Amino acid sequence: MEAPVSRTQKLNARPSPYSPLRHGAFRAVWLAFLVSNLGGLIQSVGAAWLMTSLTGSAGLVALVQASTALPFMLFSLAAGAIADNYDKRAVMLVAQVFTIAVSVVLAGCTYFGLIIPWSLLIFTFLIGCGTAVNNPAWQSSVRDMVPRQDLPQAIALSGVSMNIARSVGPALGGVIVAIAGATAAFAVNAFSYLVLIVVLFRWRPQIQARRLPPESLGSAMGAGIRFVAMSPRIRIVLARTFVFGLAGSAVQALMPLVARDLVGGGPATFGLLFGAFGIGAIGGGLSSNHIRLALGTETMVRLSFIGFAGCSLGTAFSSNTPLTMVAMGLGGACWVLVLSSFNVAVLVSSPRWVAGRTLALFQMAVFGGIALGSGTWGLLAERFSISEALVLSALVHLLAVLIGLRWVLPDNKEVNLEPLNRWKHPSLSMEIEHRSGPIVITIDYQIREEDVREFLALMVERRRVRRRDGARHWHLLRDLAEPELWTERYDTPTWLDYIRQAQRITQADARIVDRLNELHRGAGPPQVRRRIERQPVSPPSEADDPHETDHDSTDPPQLPS
Template identity: 25%
Template sequence: MKMRSRLGPFAQSAFTVYWSGGLVSNIGTWLQNVAASVFVYDRTGSALAVGILNFAAFAPMLLFSVTGGVISDRFDRRTVIVVTHVVSFVISAALAVLTIAGAATELHVMATAFLLQVSWTLAKPSSSAMLPALMPRAQLREAVGLNTLQFMVAQLVGPVLATILLSTSGYGWAFSINALTFVGPIVAMAYLWSRGIGGRAPRDEGAAKEVQSVVAYVRTQPWIAWVLVGVVSTSAVLEMIRTIAPALVTTRLGVPSSDAGLVVAAASVGMVVGILASVPLGRRGYARALAPVGLVMQFVGLFALGATTDLVVAGTAVALAGCGFSFCFPVLTSTIQTEVPDAVRGRLLAFHQMAHLGNRPFAALAAGAIAASFGVTAACLGGMVLAPIGLVAVRAAWRGLDRQAEPVAAMARTSV
């Protein structure tokens, strides 16, 4: 019993299988992201083309997130995940075949990125919604944290794997292995199906009214909007770094474009370090201070990245920016989770997800355009603007929360 408590959610076999399948798939996703970026840059020599690729890879989230939510409520969630991952396997395998045959172009890669993201966007609500069914409610918070760690591990392993494959085997193998990783969630869903876990939830007929109530609530709590601005500011920095990575390593650092994966992996290392360092600091009461400190770290990291011509220094700078993200982002996220009523929390976290991921196509396009027109250094300087914006937003959010708390504190003193 003591060992099971130490394992936490991993003591639940359903969660372990679900988590493992997601890890395999996410490693493939990051392998594909890096390989596709390098492929497009090698074929075009244009950072703008890489920005267009990344725009295509994230735009579907803005277009199909609501559709994915509706599908999640109307159909068996395990079926949704299986169907979307089978489709993704076919799409990825087709690109691999074209690449091995020497017929793939940058347009094929961009179209594949768009279609794979459509599939992911339709599957993601079902994947997230089934999580509470896999473990006791008391372990849900820890499970969410483990899912975040899973994403970071995949973001670290995938780019390194891409670097190895591109240096030794080529694009065809990279795209082929990505196709195979879609089998992971399919196997996981088959296991859940055999256990009778993770099916469809009851349909919520009051969804439209709930959205209206959330909008009204946000209007009375302007600090929420400031938190979302902070989320955009800290998230966009990492997308800009991923976009300019191929141009950075070739034009500034003088190393092969395949080393772009090392730059992206450095951000993941920094993120993991940041998560581990922020936990004890948060427990000591420094949680609020972590957000502005993280934004300053990203500012310094981008400045150093734009100034250096050394791969080690560049990796350290990117790791600093990743660490800054892990200082800032969890604080802003947990603020929404703890400071809003349960009745509107889910919808507000949906807006939070849009702020976190929805900015990526635009950040990628902006970074690519600036790098193509004015160089990588200019793109880094442009990204530095996000830190002051985030600092203003965080300060406004904390002030709004403090003003909201003052009447409550005064009422408590009066009652005493």
């Protein structure tokens, strides 16, 4: 008998958080994104502080963050569909070129004094659009850069990259704004994208040959929504992600006002607070695997919600810059611990064909919460006070802990979501094209009476998987004359949709397939029939004789006497 593995041995055997950096492609792109994120944070500081000089409205100041987050809520799903259907490297390049162009125009308009509050919000919105298109392609391409066992560490390091920039960028941005103004901050951001563009041009990923043509944008977006709707694990993660983004956005959206009004500082103080948040996030990112292994994912997430509530309360009641920086550090650590856990849970629950779309919906949940929360907390701060708005956000965090007791986060036990690859193209006696349809599929099973209960339980999962992968109008039928005969029936709009649906079955779904085959008692495997739906056509009547003269269309119809 093998000796039991101790907790110390488990901790010592865990993968290094830096292991993905051994892979050259990931390391180069990761460093390039670090530089790009650094420029983005400098730009964020410049935009937030410029808004405080353009207006005294707390609502407009908070909308700077909302305008950056809103594109993620609006366009992430489309961006994810594009990433899943086209070359991810090309998608990232287009997004970066667009973003650098907008950044250059923003810097120019600021230099010539053409910026007003609403035009600043438009520019930050457009920069957010470029980032929203880029991120699903980047996050889903991590699978192409590192082996399977390094995937959780690579995801954590992606968050660390952002938070290293978060720790240095705001402080550097505050100094740049204080010395040279917001124009310089915007110019630095524009140049930061050049490094990433060069690295992406040099990266040559191994692109898997596509066996099927790409889906249309609308169809691909619908498939992503359907997959998440039929995946309970992902639904729980996205719901809790939205709540966390909603509550956690208060601290970041109101941070310029905290620096100016609660601790009486300027742009440099704002940069220090932002940097403290980022330093805490780095610590949280690098220690996330250790904490998750020691406490479990759900416990870590609940404690992080409580910790972020403490950050909000500490910030609300502090008038001392160092004390507020400590609160910000705690908030940054909790922020990355929660979001990295949610990100990993989504990715390990998504097969490759839809990973970009599920990650896009994750982004929509995060930034949808941030966008809604930023505007809400800004209005509350304007209506009441900054401190009261922060206290309310802390209460929402504590309420979210109670929500977690009801909807527990699924564990990050990785399942094999690679294609099952058992489906073979059937031999057909008639010609059919990809657009032909609708296609009706029936599968006949012979099930003994004593196996019916287990069969029905398996069919619950079978229905979910079929509908998740694209089947429509799923039904289970039982023959009245032959009760042991059961028929599974569903349809797809076209023959191409049927092929997609059949090829999306994963290795993790094999348990259902294999057990159903075991329960089937007929001669040979369950019989599959594929039919194309056709509408009946009435035969031509005498009234339709083409040799007869047509009546004038203006004549009224003759009624029978």
